[in-house]
Structure formats: C-alpha cells, structure tokens
Amino acid sequence: MFAQQIINGLTLGSIYALFALGYTMVYGVLLMINFAHSEIFMVGAYIGFFILALLPGILPPIIPLYFLIIFGFALLFTGVLAVAVEKMAYRPLRHAPRLAPLISAIGVSIFLQNLVMLAVGAESKPYPETFGVAQFEFSGLHVNSHQILIFTLSIVLMVALQLFITRTRMGKAMRAVAQNHIVSQLMGINTNTVIAVTFFIGGGLGGVAGVLNGLYYGSIKYNMGFLPGIKAFTAAVLGGIGNIKGAMVGGFALGILEALSAGYISSEYKDVIAFVVLILVLVFRPTGIFGEEVAEKI
C-alpha cells in the first residue's frame, strides 16, 4: 500500500510541480504572485480538449504525433496568452505599488474564467478518450499509461527548463533580472524581453499541466484551475518561492504528503495536514526548503 501511495503522490506531485513553476518563475523576476496562472492552466486543458476532438478527423491516429501536436499547441498557445496577459495587465503597472498588479492579476483570473464559462458552458466536459488507457500491474501495484506519461513529461520539461536557465544566454539574463532589474538593464539586458520569455515559459508549462490534468482525470470545467492553483502556489511557497528547484521539490513533496495523509490518516483532513506541514516548514525555514537564494534578494 505504501508504494501505491507513493505512485499516487508522484502523479499528483508532477502536475503540481509543473504548475508551480509558472508561479515561482514570475515571482522570481517580478516579485509578484500571478493569480491568473490558474486560468492559464484551465485554458491549456481546453486547448487540448478541442485539438483532441478535432485531430482524429484530420490525421491518422499516430500516437506520438498526436502527443507532439497537443502538447506543442497547448504550450505555444498558453505561452502566448501568458505573454499577452503580462503585456496588457501587468506591464502598465510595473512601477505601481506592489498591490496593484496583484489586484490586476485577480481581475484577469476572473475575466478568463468567465470568458471560458460563457464561451463553452459551465458544465464539465468529458475529455476525449482518443488514446485509451493501458493499465499495468506489478505485484499489486497499479499504474496506468497516463500516470507514466505525466511523470516522464514533467521530468523531461523540468530538466529542459533547468538546462535552459543554467546553460543559455537567455537563462543567464533571466537570473540577472531576478537578482536586480536596474543593474541588469544597465548591463544591456532588455528586461522586457526577459520578462516576456519568463511568462511564456511559465504559462506554457502551466498549459501542459492543464492538458495532463484533463487527460488523467477525464473531465474539465471552467473553474478547474482554482483548487490545483492553490495547491501549486503552496508547492511553490513550500519549496521556496522564486526558486525553480524549490518549485519542483515542493510539488512532489506536497503531492506525496497529500497522498500519505489521505491514505494513512484521513481523506477529510488531508488538506489540513498538508497546510500544517507548510506552516511548520515556514516557521523553521521562512523562505521555504530551497529558500536561501531568495533571502539575499529581499
């Protein structure tokens, strides 16, 4: 049973981690909490939904090609959407007091939620079962193909992101902007481009997480981003907000913590337990598990 709970937790944690990256990256460069991120996740799920519904009419069912198209499109579209949100709702407020962009983010979140609700309806929609799900069983442990997909895709994307941040010029520029806007501008970095790229990557990963969520649970709804959004934000804080490794570790930690508390203690109190642990971590390490690097910035 323990091993099964770890598998349950890792699946949940992969989605949280992927989702949390968007919160943490934006916080890293702008010191702002992007509440609209949970809606980017939801929009991603809907994009996957529409493409999945359309694809069988256009292309023969070659599964790897399907995956490439769905995740590619979801990443691209939600990335662009996140950039557009930044440009319209956050950039004009960049030099305003810190509360202003926060309120603007909540506004964007409400706007996007209602837009989707009015456009596609308030009912939950069953996700097309284009691929079918293969179930595997090893000595009593149950894993399905979606869980394997979720786990591998998240790990691949997170490794790619880590390489991008540490090995490329743009990644370096991002780290520089995160440390100090003005100085990096003085060094010839175009901060606006860097911020746009940050939103693009964070939004795109959130969109992919949305598609994975839809595929795995099989139904989507206009307000589906809210609850996982809170969890992913918690994961980001748990790991140390602003820190990319922290978001990954925080996501997995929160997923496993939830699975273990629902599995061994009580499903009614699983969120209570998860948040008590969060508070304890913050009491002893106010900047989260990986928080040192952020501490010098504040």
Added chain:
Amino acid sequence: MKYARLLFIGSLLTLLIGCGSTGTDTVKVALVCPLTGDDAAHGQGMKRAFIMAIEDANAQKKLGGITIEALPFDDRSDPKEAVTVANQVISDRGIIGIVGHLNSGCSIPASQVYAKRNLVQITPASTNPKLTQQGLKNVFRVCGTDDVQGSFGANYVFDTLGFTKVAVIHDKTAYGQGLAEEFQKQYLAIGGTVTSFDGIDRGEKDFKALLTRVKEGEPQLVYYGGLYAEAGLLSKQSKELGLAVPLMGGDGIFTNEFARIAGSASEGDFASMVGLPPVKLPLAKDFLARYAQRWPGEDVESYDALTYEATMIILDSYAKCGMDRANLIDTIASLTYNGILGETSFDANGDTRNKAISVNRIKDGQFVFYEHTAAVR
C-alpha cells in the same frame, strides 16, 4: 360613478371571501436549482420539466384568464448563493410559489427565507430528512427522503445483492453525508460490516490515495453519498486501482452524465432513486412522449417528473384557492393530487406519502431500470 362604486364593493367582497379570482392577470412561479456548476445536468433537466409544466398549465387555462410566468433562478449548488437568490425571490410579490432547490444544503437555509413570507416551497429533489423537520409549514417535498433511501440501500445491498462488506464514502454535504450515515446505520443494524467510512471534498479530482486505503479493507461494494461529478471519478479511479467492485449511490448520481464521466468503469454500478423512474409510471407515458417532442435530443433527467409534478401541485392548489399565501399552504397540506407520479398527498411534516424507491443499474453507459420496491409507506 355608480358602476365604479359597485365594482369596488364587489372586489372588496371577493377579497373577503379569500378564495377566488385574484384580480391580477399574471402570476409567477419560481424554480431555483443549479443551472450551472457541477450539478447542472440535474438542474437543466428540472428547468426543462418546469418550463413544460408552465406551458401545459397555460395551454389548459388552469388559472382561467391568468397567464403563468416561469421564472428559473440559478443557485449554483452553493448554500450562500441559495440564500441570496431566496431573498431575491421573496422580494418579488408576484411569485406565488417556489419549486426547488436541488441540493439539501441549499434547500434548508433557503426554506427559512421563504418561511418569513409564508411562501410555498415544494422541493422535487432535496432528500435530507431535516428539511421538513424544521417545523416550517410552507415546506413540502414530493420526493422520498434519505432515511428511507439510505436504509433501503442497506437492505438491498445486504439481502438482494448478498454483500456483507461495504466501504462508505460521502461528500460532506447535508445530502451526501446524511444519506451515507443513514445507509451505514441500517447496514450495521442488519449485520453488515462497514470496512471504512470517509468524507471527500466536492471539487476534488484525485481520490486514488483514499481508494488505495479503501481497497485494503476488501469491500464488496463502495457506497457513495454524493453527486455524479465526484461519483464518476470515484468509480473510474477505483477500477484503475484494481478495486473492481460496483459503486452504489443515491438519486444524486442517477444521471447518464455519471457514466460519461466514469467511462466504461461505471458498467454495473447502481443508483437508487427516490420515486419510480418515469418509464415505470403508467401515467407518465404521455409526459415522456411530449417531453421528447418538446426537448428533442435531451435526456429525461432524474428529477424531471418530480419537478413537473411539484409545479402542477402549486398551480392546481392556486386555482382552487387563490392568492392568500396561508390559504395556499393549507390547501396543499390537505391536498390529494393525482398526476404523473400517481397519488401524492402530504403528511404532517410536508413529506409525500408516496415513498417508492427504485434501483437502477448502468448498462452500456446508460442507467436502466433494475428493480423497485412496492411503495414504501
């Protein structure tokens, strides 16, 4: 002048008599239920049946020259929203009665708002027994209750299906938890074993951690108190974890939307239903035929016949008695109505005496009628 005075005295007299024509040319009936949100499949069905009832009543000139207007409201299954909407409803003097709500958690607080204005509320769907035990005279219910439904479910699982070990899960709402507790109480009393009893949060999507633990108890069936959105996910995820036992729920999961969410995993799952399904009601044949004509392509949802009946009961009593609200309540309380559900009359609490319950089972992605009790009284 003379005629005007005569007319004035005449209308005064009519008012004094109380029961009679109202003098207005439109009256409104309100339907309050979730038209959006997680339970919208149920609520949209109720709205279709409600509109049909009003259209039928207008066509039959049930209130003579008075036109009846249908006013649907959305409570989004949210108790807070339900109270807000209830206050909006009572501020409209033209409304003669309320059909609704769906969720017991919404009906109970809203009923207290309607009681302040002596407005009749007939719920076609809220099954928590507490609703009619508040001592409110204005509240009636045309569907059965969870104490009957829960203990019926327990007897059915133990005696008919022959399962002695069952896991119970509920969604912590007035409806879901109430039903699950009634089930558990009776199941233990007749000698069954409850391997686990857990609550989940509405809106959650991942129940695998809980189900992994539930599986350890090796139940032969999972009984769920709650609605179809979560029930569908529970059914799907339990089979994915190798817990290949049927799920049984109450009226809240009795919609084909349940099977759409759960996919093939729902095959063989059960739902009890308060009242017989319309296909088994001899008098509902005509209703079903006209429903298919009026709403082509739409399923008849679980509470549609009940909603139609509730609306008709309000209008029928209003035709007999007129605009006085206290009078309307008394008329409904002492009424014996013969409609598509058969004979409906209310006990002292306002609960229907017609307490038949049926069991339905998923076959090829659809709920099909499985068997039923003779009317439990």
